[in-house]
Amino acid sequence: MAPKFGTSGLRGLVVELTADLVADHVRAFIAACDMGTGICLGWDLRPSSPEIAKAVQEAALGEGVDLIDCGAVPTPALALAAQARGAAAIMITGSHIPADRNGLKFYSRSGEITKEDEAAIKSALGRSPCAGSGTLHHDTQVGAAFVARYIEACGTEALSGKRIGLYSHSAVGRDLMADILGKLGAEVIELGRSDTFIPVDTEAVAPEVRAQITSWVAEHALDALVSTDGDSDRPLLADEQGQIVPGDIMGQITSEALSAETVVTPISSNSGVAHKAFDAVTLTRIGSPYVIAGMEAAAGKVVGYEANGGYLLGFAAQGPTGTFSPLKTRDCVLPLVMALIAAGDAPLSARVAQEPPVVTVADRLQEIPQEASQPFVAALAQDQNARATFLKALHVNEASVDLTDGVRMTLAEGGVMHVRPSGNAPELRLYVEGADAPRAQALLTSGLAHLQRALQA
Structure with missing residues (x-):
């Protein structure tokens, strides 16, 4: 797959993501988009990610832009940190695709790049390097702030009494996920941790992964099992029988739990959402930029989600004990936590069964x-x-x-x-x-x- 720049940023084979190609896209991004106070940089656990991150760092500093090194962190945690700083962000990740591929995901100061931003970046490619000298900073609290988001809004008893398996594999958010679930009161059993990168697609779960999840749930008497894709922006959830809960069903449950009024979701999502009590449902093309555009066109308590489970929050939503600030980028933790909370003391499968029969x-x-x-x-x-x-x-x-x-x-x-x-x-x-x-x-x-x-x- 030759490197391609599009909806999810720059993606391609690692051998073709050369330092020069990466630097060209970073310079174009800086020229075309609002950097705010600088660029927050994060990456996933693919073997190639640190080297690509180094190329991004050198290019950004050379353009005179300050760069905040956030380390290996989940994409939504990086986006939250950039939002708090009024900064842009670049995430080094290939998401769910194999380790021989990687990519760059771009955020301007206002959030995920739009289709208009994408066109502007493409037009700015081929620029000569500047002779600037940005300043390098380090932020070691990105993960802690991400964890605090959920503890403050949900409380330390939200998942009390639940026994939850965590299929951690090579997801960059595995340790933060364990921390969040544990601090919400759950008993966490880590499973399948890997030092080798494993591509996990939460929307098209491989048969062997489904079988392993079913086995783990039975072996450990779990109330649920959770996981994420490589950069931890898409959730994976299985119930107490080991059955996968589709991402769009998580989206429906979460939207209801947060008292959303308007739901924006791609046309590929479960059509049962139209049979629920939301004031409006807007269907878009597939891809988070289209969902975000639909959310921005709406007013009030608007949310978005994709069939892969990634959840986008467009308003300050009330949780069990506090408020979730808006975060209009794919997040895996919010739908996982809210679906588990929504089940209450009943089996998770019983809560899922309450959704429209689609x-x-x-x-x-x-x-x-x-x-x-x-x-x-x-x-x-x-x-x-x-x-x-x-x-x-x-x-x-x-x-x-x-x-x-x-x-x-x-x-x-x-x-x-x-x-x-x-x-x-x-x-x-x-x-x-x-x-x-x-x-x-x-x-x-x-x-x-x-x-x-x-x-x-």
């Missing part, structure tokens, strides 16, 4: 270059006969189609099949919605198999 599942075909996936999806979008042929192989028919982002086909038999190429990885994603889990999973399995055959034809 089941969503998702997975992806990996190592599918965008040169193959994008024309394929474009053909589906443009040709009704192509869609009919695709669906006929699955013994279903199209009732309507939505082309907001990819191809989302509502089925005459009930349910949804949504095909979309990833915007930042060599993947083709399939989102399926059904009235029950067996039906949804059957459509997902057969749909992925047919997509694989079609792409190989």
Whole structure:
């Protein structure tokens, strides 16, 4: 995957993310966006991240911009620190993709970069280096401030009596997550810690990971199990039976618990949200910049979330014992904590069962270059006969189609099949919605198999 700059920042193969390429994007970012008081810099636990961080540091200081070294911290913790300082931020992370890839995620002083910022940064590429001399600072309290956010708003008894497993793997937020859960009163059992980077996709959980989670939950008699992706901005939650709670269901539960009035979420999210008592639900294209744009267009108690579970808070929301300040970037901790609190003394599965009866599942075909996936999806979008042929192989028919982002086909038999190429990885994603889990999973399995055959034809 050649380095590409887009919605999630700069992403590419580590061998192609050269110091010169990184420096070029940092200089362009500085020229195009408001740096405020400087740049807060953080990174995940990929082997390549410290070296890329060094290239970012040198480029920023050379442009005369002060840089605050925050170390290995979760993306939402870095965003919170930058917000408090009135600073910009750069996070070195490839999120959930394998360790041979990495990237840079950019925040201006006002938050995640917008699509307009993205265009401005691209236009500023190729600038000559300045001869500036910024000052290097260090902030060792970023993690502590992130932990305090949840303890102050939820209280030290919020999860008292709960036995929670933490699949820590190689997530940068693993230790902070253990600290948060423990200080909220839970008994925490750490599982699966790894010194080798493990790519965990919280939206398309691999079968072997699901099996391991189910085994851990039974072995340790857990009330729930939690985890995150590599940079800890997307949550993973399993109930007391080891069943994965989809990210958008966590989003629905959290939004209700925070008394949100307006919900903004991508079109790939569970449609059950429309059947809840929110004043308004806005559907967007997939990607946090689109969710943020939708949130900024709304007023009042607005929140956003994605199907991957990342939660964005747009107002000062009341927690059990205090207030959560707004944080309009993907956060994994808020939906995990609020879903667990919302369950109360009942099993987590019982709280999940209270949501509207709509089941969503998702997975992806990996190592599918965008040169193959994008024309394929474009053909589906443009040709009704192509869609009919695709669906006929699955013994279903199209009732309507939505082309907001990819191809989302509502089925005459009930349910949804949504095909979309990833915007930042060599993947083709399939989102399926059904009235029950067996039906949804059957459509997902057969749909992925047919997509694989079609792409190989």
